[in-house]
Amino acid sequence: MPLDEQFPEWGDSRYVRLVLEGELRLADALRQLYVLLPVLDDAKHYWVAPDEVDKLLRAGEGWLATHPEQKLITSRYLARRWGLTRQAMQQLELVRLAESDDLDVESIDNAVDETTDTEEKPVPLAEQRRAAILDALRAAGASRVLDLGCGQGQLVQALLKDTSFKEIVGVDVSMRALTIASRRLKLDRMGERQAARITLRQGSLTYTDKRLKGYDAAVLSEVVEHVDLPRLPALEYAVFGAARPRTVLVTTPNVEYNVRWETLPAGHVRHGDHRFEWTRAEFRGWARDVARRHGYGVGFVPVGPDDPEVGPPTQMAVFTMGTADTPTTHTHTEKEANAA
Numbered sequence: 494m495p496l497d498e499q500f501p502e503w504g505d506s507r508y509v510r511l512v513l514e515g516e517l518r519l520a521d522a523l524r525q526l527y528v529l530l531p532v533l534d535d536a537k538h539y540w541v542a543p544d545e546v547d548k549l550l551r552a553g554e555g556w557l558a559t560h561p562e563q564k565l566i567t568s569r570y571l572a573r574r575w576g577l578t579r580q581a582m583q584q585l586e587l588v589r590l591a592e593s594d595d596l597d598v599e600s601i602d603n604a605v606d607e608t609t610d611t612e613e614k615p616v617p618l619a620e621q622r623r624a625a626i627l628d629a630l631r632a633a634g635a636s637r638v639l640d641l642g643c644g645q646g647q648l649v650q651a652l653l654k655d656t657s658f659k660e661i662v663g664v665d666v667s668m669r670a671l672t673i674a675s676r677r678l679k680l681d682r683m684g685e686r687q688a689a690r691i692t693l694r695q696g697s698l699t700y701t702d703k704r705l706k707g708y709d710a711a712v713l714s715e716v717v718e719h720v721d722l723p724r725l726p727a728l729e730y731a732v733f734g735a736a737r738p739r740t741v742l743v744t745t746p747n748v749e750y751n752v753r754w755e756t757l758p759a760g761h762v763r764h765g766d767h768r769f770e771w772t773r774a775e776f777r778g779w780a781r782d783v784a785r786r787h788g789y790g791v792g793f794v795p796v797g798p799d800d801p802e803v804g805p806p807t808q809m810a811v812f813t814m815g816t817a818d819t820p821t822t823h824t825h826t827e828k829e830a831n832a833a
Contacts, residue, residue: 494506521556524551524554528552528553528557528566531569531570532566532569535765541574543580545571545577546584549571550581557585558585558586563585565756567581567582574617576617619647621796621807622715622744622796622809623648625744625794625796625807625809626742627651629794629809629811630652630710630712630740631655633709633710633739633811635658635710635740636660637659637662637707637708637709638652638708638709639664639705639710639711639736640652640662640663641664641698641712641716642713642716643663643664643665643674644667645673646673646674646677646693647677649674649678649691650677653687653691658690659690660690660708661692662692662705662708663693664693664694664696665693665695665696666695671694675693678691698713698716698720698732699727700727701730701734701735701736702736705732705736706736706737708738710738710739710741710742711736711738711742712741714742715744715807717745718767719768720768729786729787733783733787734787739814741811741812742809742810742811742812743810744796744807744810745807746762746808747771747803747805748771748772749804750804750805750806753800753806771808776793776810777810780810789812789814789815789816790815791810791811792810792811795808796808796809
């Protein structure tokens with residue numbers, strides 16, 4: 494569909510008008526659409542909790558267990574959360590086997606047990622990223638922390654569990670995201686002492702905000718790639734020039750690693766809202782320029798499995814005010830940097 498039919502020169506939007514034709518009981522058609530619309534959109538706009546598995550199984554009754562794209566549908570519907578996807582796939586396999594005439598209950602149990610015994614559950618990348626951020630904040634001795642672009646509050650929740658972080662401020666431009674974060678944190682039921690450690694604020698990171706001055710550390714976790722490149726200098730000044738926390742952590746995808754994602758088509762970014770994704774060399778170049786302009790030193794930390802050819806899936810820069818560029822113990826070797 495065009496962005497505006499009156500102005501064809503503006504080009505096409507990302508939306509399509511689609512007509513499906515066929516004969517199906519209305520209830521069955523609606524159940525399929527309930528599942529497939531968010532799958533086609535591939536961008537869940539709310540927190541995917543374990544009860545989403547039950548919703549998927551209910552809506553998928555009678556068709557999903559035998560669908561040729563079952564794995565893709567299940568993974569996308571559950572926002573690629575590995576544990577929930579595996580749980581749903583096992584339940585769907587039980588359904589499929591139970592409906593098969595030549596298999597009995599024992600073979601169903603064996604099939605599920607075999608999956609459980611032979612597969613080792615990987616740690617989700619988002620969890621590895623939060624762990625790396627917490628380690629870096631602890632190493633910096635940070636007590637008062639800004640989570641800039643906090644989204645739905647996953648990192649804020651992790652920070653809250655560590656009592657060494659005395660004050661945690663989550664900032665996001667989206668009021669909806671902040672509302673979801675408040676529900677996730679159960680702020681309305683939280684004890685007074687615990688609630689006093691948390692503040693959620695609406696704000697744009699491309700504008701200076703005097704309320705953000707004086708903090709020990711700021712985190713920009715998977716944020717910069719959502720900013721249009723011409724607006725990135727404004728964000729840079731707002732954080733490094735105006736707020737000036739002692740430590741700044743920036744994580745962003747490593748585009749070189751994208752070839753390792755089997756479900757990601759070649760040439761595509763990891764999320765539809767990403768304005769860009771940097772190589773390791775591009776990220777290091779940007780980070781060193783920012784550090785030089787604003788009086789910070791910077792080191793680099795890989796997050797996730799560090800592939801010898803394409804590097805880690807996530808790259809993190811650790812900015813420290815008033816220090817020279819000194820690589821951390823996790824930084825790529827000089828040979829790897831030169832190769833990149």
